Amino acid sequence: MDSQDKPTRSLLMNAFSFATAGILTALKMERNMRFHLISSLIVLIVSFYFSITKIEWVIILFAIGGMFALELMNTAIERVVDLVTAEYHPLAKQAKDIAAGAVFVYAVLSVVIGIIIFIPYVLMLF
Numbered sequence: 416m417d418s419q420d421k422p423t424r425s426l427l428m429n430a431f432s433f434a435t436a437g438i439l440t441a442l443k444m445e446r447n448m449r450f451h452l453i454s455s456l457i458v459l460i461v462s463f464y465f466s467i468t469k470i471e472w473v474i475i476l477f478a479i480g481g482m483f484a485l486e487l488m489n490t491a492i493e494r495v496v497d498l499v500t501a502e503y504h505p506l507a508k509q510a511k512d513i514a515a516g517a518v519f520v521y522a523v524l525s526v527v528i529g530i531i532i533f534i535p536y537v538l539m540l541f
Contacts, residue, residue: 448490455483458479
């Protein structure tokens with residue numbers, strides 16, 4: 416290993432370490448993150464059960480990944496707003512509500528995607 420590789424590897428390991436710490440913090444402290452994790456695990460189990468197609472897998476994985484990413488961004492926005500002001504401020508409320516709205520829009524989209532993908536498989540059971 417070249418001596419120039421060490422700083423790059425160290426920076427990369429730090430980035431993964433920080434990202435993992437953020438995800439674990441959100442899972443530990445945010446009820447909605449735990450809900451999304453459990454929901455995602457159920458969706459993955461159902462996807463394996465029904466042997467969905469490759470394109471359906473891609474869509475499901477994008478829905479799951481997008482949901483986690485948006486929930487993490489929402490949590491980050493909430494933390495920054497809380498850091499900036501401890502008092503009630505209408506703009507702070509708007510920032511939090513708008514971030515939560517983004518998560519809600521994506522959650523509804525994810526449910527619709529799940530319905531479109533899984534209803535045909537469920538109907539084949541009957």
